[in-house]
Structure formats: structure tokens, C-alpha cells
Amino acid sequence: MWxxxxxxxxxxxxxxMDVIGASGLPITLGAICLALSVATILRRRMV
Amino acid sequence: MMNVAEAENEKMQWAAITGVIATVSVFAIAQGLSYPLLSFILQRQGISPAIIGLSAAMTPIGFIVSSPLIPALARRFGAGRTALTCAALSAVVLALIGWTQNVYLWFPLRFLIGVVTNPLYVLSEIWVIALAPASRRGRVMGVYSTVISAGFAAGPLCLLAVGTVGWPPFLVGIFAFIFCGACLALVLPRLPKVDEAGHQVSVMGFMPLAWLLLSAVVLAAGFEQGVLALLPVYGTHYGIAEARMSALLSAMIAGNIAMQVPLGLLAERLTARLVRFICVLATALGCVLLPLLIETPLIWPCVFIWARSPTAFTRCRSSSSASALRVRRWLPAMPPSR
Structure with a gap:
């Protein structure tokens, strides 16, 4: 999975980054963290 | 007399464990060096970030493709011979990468680097798990992971010393691979035989049981490898020197090592899920702060904590799960680790 x-x-x-420039790096990585946070919250509600 | 023999045997076991861990850490230095080095070179060639990211993805593809082949290779040629051949081939492939300096030729070459380096990591992990006494296996694997991470952090630091232009950085990597092979040849007679056993453990079967953990591993790995491949590109957009970006990457990986134990302790006091949640929020905050701090000295503590947050916690848990899967496949007779 790694x-x-x-x-x-x-x-x-x-x-x-190609589309929106250098700021694409923190934006994409921030979106990944957001997805992870949402998954954690959803999991918490399901348990 | 028996006690003396047992003590001697244990001493030899520890020497073999030390040898394997030291060998793989040198290997990790070469790998840690290659990720940012190739990104710096491609950036100088004017290659787009998407192609740089795609090029970086070739190595993990090589890891995945080679994984099912490792048991057959170890059975056919022996684990030791397989690992030695892989170390030699890694040096050859890195030399070819340095020689060609062509983005399109680097796609298959980076794929090959993944194929030939993966068996060494897998086999070394199996050797260390098999050699470590059951009562200390957790601690030994903790040291193993930490030393490999330290080696990985030292890779970008090497770029500070040798630069990112011409053959010197490649020669460091090639020498590291050769040195690794030589060290492995020395400890090989003391390593246990690796046999594939009948137990088959399916990752797909594991998925429904721990989907959040596995998705966290995917995202955390993507985060870490995205940063390794593209932070050098990001820095050049701000006119930051390559040496400083290499040092920043090292600080980031050093943070990876330093935060593992505090996060583990925090998870014991709070809950694992809460710590994971705090981690991802801290990382999201780091993403917001990155453009604001990149040109200031505050970027150092920021990257030290930043990239660590999603990875440290998931890595602790995922590596133990992955180890368990590997070990159960290869060494079914071993008692479960505590």
C-alpha cells in the first residue's frame, strides 16, 4: 500500500503544479490531509 | 560450557543483526540521495513537474512488480545470492541513470531501480526478524526502521557535500551500493536460511479489516514521496538554492525519526485515532504555512514537524502490519510478535 x-x-x-503553478504542491498535499481527516471522522462515526 | 556456547551464539546473532541493519542503512543513503538528485536534474532540464512526478512513480511500480518474484528468486538462487546480485545491479542501474541523463530513458531505469532494490529491503527485514530474539523483536525492528530512516535522511545531506551536478552525487550512490554488497557478503554466512512456507496472506483479505489504516498508509506514502520528488521543484520556484532544499529534505526526514517515539507515547496516553487526527490537522496547517515560511528561517521547525505528522503514526502501524504479513508468509513457525 505504501x-x-x-x-x-x-x-x-x-x-x-503544471496547471496552477508551484502552489499546487501545498494545495494537493493539504487536500490529501483533508481526505485523511474526513476518513478518520467518518470511521469514528461508524464505530 | 553450554552457557558459554549460547552466549557466543547470541553474540554472533547480534553481530549479524548489526551487519544487516548497517548494510541496509547504507543502501537507504543511496536511495535517499537519488530521489531529490533526479528531481533537481530534471528541473534544470526544464521538465514539467507532472513528468518529474511520473518519473518518481516508476520506482514504487518496480517495488510492486518485483515483490511477488522475491520468494521464487530466493528459492531458486538463495536469499544471499539474490541480495548480493541486487546490490550489484543497483549500482549498475544508478550508473546508467548518471550516464544517460535522459528523462525518457530514466522511466525504465527508475523502474529497474525499484525492481532491484526491493528484494534487498524485503530479505533484510526477514533476516532481522528471524535473527532477533522473540522477546526483543519489537525493539530490534524499531531500531531497524529508525536506522533506515536515518540513512534515508543522510541521502539528501550528501548532496550538500557533493552537489547535484555531474558524476560526484552518482558516484556516492554507486559506491554506497557496492559497499552495501561487500558488507552483506561478509555477514552472509551468519544469516539464517530463508524458505517460503505454505501460508499465504492476502492483502486484499486484510483490506476490509483495516481500510482506514491502509488508506492512511496510501495517503501518507503519497505525501512523503510527493514531497521528496517535488519539494526541490517547489523550492526553485522561489529561487531557493538546491543545497538549502536538500538540507530541508534532510530536516524533514530527521523529523520523521524524532517524532516516532513522542507520537507513540502520545497515542498510549490518548487514543491512536485522536493522535492520527491531530497529526493530519498539523500537516494541513503545515501546507498552509509552507508558502508563507519557505523563505524564512521558520521553515526549519515547520518541515521538521510538517511531513512527519501523517507518516510517523501510520508508518509505525503499517510497517508492523506489513512485517507481520511478510513474516507470516515466510516464517510461519515463528511465535507472534508482541
């Missing part, structure tokens, strides 16, 4: 992240995220982040 490798799956390595395959998906760098090209995605690079693509966003």
Missing part, C-alpha cells in the same frame, strides 16, 4: 501512494500522488501533485 508503494501505491508513491505511484499515485507524485504524478497527481506534479500535474496540479
Amino acid at each position: 508503494d501505491v501512494g508513491g505511484i499515485l500522488v507524485p504524478p497527481l501533485t506534479g500535474g496540479v
Whole structure:
């Protein structure tokens, strides 16, 4: 699973950087954190 | 007499564990060096960030492709011979990367780097788990992970010393791979035989049981590798020197090592889920602060904590799960780790 992240995220982040410039890096990574937070909250509600 | 023999045997076991861990940490230095080095070179060639990210993704693809082949290779050629061959091939592939300096040729070469380095990590982990006494296995694996992370952090630091232009950084990596192979050859006679056992553990079967953990691992890994591959590109947009960006990456990985124990202790006091939640929020805050602090000295403490947050906690848990999967596949007779 570690490798799956390595395959998906760098090209995605690079693509966003191509479109919106350097700020694509923190924006994409911030969105990843947000997704993780939402998943944690959802899981908490499900348990 | 028996006690003396047992003590001697234990001493030899610890020497073998130390040898394997030291060897793999040198290997990690070479890998830690190659990620930012190749990004710096591609950035100088005017390659777009998307292609740089895609190029960086080739190595994990190589990891995934090579994983199912490792048991067969170890069975056919022996684990020791497989690991030694992989160390030699890693040096050759890195030399080819340094020689070609072509973004499109680097796609298959970076894929090959993933293919040939993965067996060494997998086999070394199995050796260390098999050699470590059951009562101390958790601590030994903790040291193993920490030393590898330290090696990985030292990689970008090497770029501070040798720069990112020409052959010197590649020669450091090539020498590290050769040194690693030589050290491994020395400890090889003391390493246990690796046999594949009948137990098959499916990751897909594990998925419904721990989907949040696994998705956290995917995102945390993506975060870490995205930063390693693209933070150098990000820095050049702000006109930051390559040496400073290399040092920042090292600070980030050093934070990775330093935060593992405090986060583990915090998880014991609070709950694992709460700590994970705090971690991702802290990382999100770091993403907001990154553009504001990148040109100030405050970026140092920021990156030290920043990239650590999602990864440290998930890595602790995921690596133990991954180890458990690997070990159960290879060493079924071993008692479960505590």
C-alpha cells in the first residue's frame, strides 16, 4: 500500500503544479490531509 | 560450557543483526540521495513537474512488480545470492541513470531501480526478524526502521557535500551500493536460511479489516514521496538554492525519526485515532504555512514537524502490519510478535 501512494500522488501533485503553478504542491498535499481527516471522522462515526 | 556456547551464539546473532541493519542503512543513503538528485536534474532540464512526478512513480511500480518474484528468486538462487546480485545491479542501474541523463530513458531505469532494490529491503527485514530474539523483536525492528530512516535522511545531506551536478552525487550512490554488497557478503554466512512456507496472506483479505489504516498508509506514502520528488521543484520556484532544499529534505526526514517515539507515547496516553487526527490537522496547517515560511528561517521547525505528522503514526502501524504479513508468509513457525 505504501508503494501505491508513491505511484499515485507524485504524478497527481506534479500535474496540479503544471496547471496552477508551484502552489499546487501545498494545495494537493493539504487536500490529501483533508481526505485523511474526513476518513478518520467518518470511521469514528461508524464505530 | 553450554552457557558459554549460547552466549557466543547470541553474540554472533547480534553481530549479524548489526551487519544487516548497517548494510541496509547504507543502501537507504543511496536511495535517499537519488530521489531529490533526479528531481533537481530534471528541473534544470526544464521538465514539467507532472513528468518529474511520473518519473518518481516508476520506482514504487518496480517495488510492486518485483515483490511477488522475491520468494521464487530466493528459492531458486538463495536469499544471499539474490541480495548480493541486487546490490550489484543497483549500482549498475544508478550508473546508467548518471550516464544517460535522459528523462525518457530514466522511466525504465527508475523502474529497474525499484525492481532491484526491493528484494534487498524485503530479505533484510526477514533476516532481522528471524535473527532477533522473540522477546526483543519489537525493539530490534524499531531500531531497524529508525536506522533506515536515518540513512534515508543522510541521502539528501550528501548532496550538500557533493552537489547535484555531474558524476560526484552518482558516484556516492554507486559506491554506497557496492559497499552495501561487500558488507552483506561478509555477514552472509551468519544469516539464517530463508524458505517460503505454505501460508499465504492476502492483502486484499486484510483490506476490509483495516481500510482506514491502509488508506492512511496510501495517503501518507503519497505525501512523503510527493514531497521528496517535488519539494526541490517547489523550492526553485522561489529561487531557493538546491543545497538549502536538500538540507530541508534532510530536516524533514530527521523529523520523521524524532517524532516516532513522542507520537507513540502520545497515542498510549490518548487514543491512536485522536493522535492520527491531530497529526493530519498539523500537516494541513503545515501546507498552509509552507508558502508563507519557505523563505524564512521558520521553515526549519515547520518541515521538521510538517511531513512527519501523517507518516510517523501510520508508518509505525503499517510497517508492523506489513512485517507481520511478510513474516507470516515466510516464517510461519515463528511465535507472534508482541
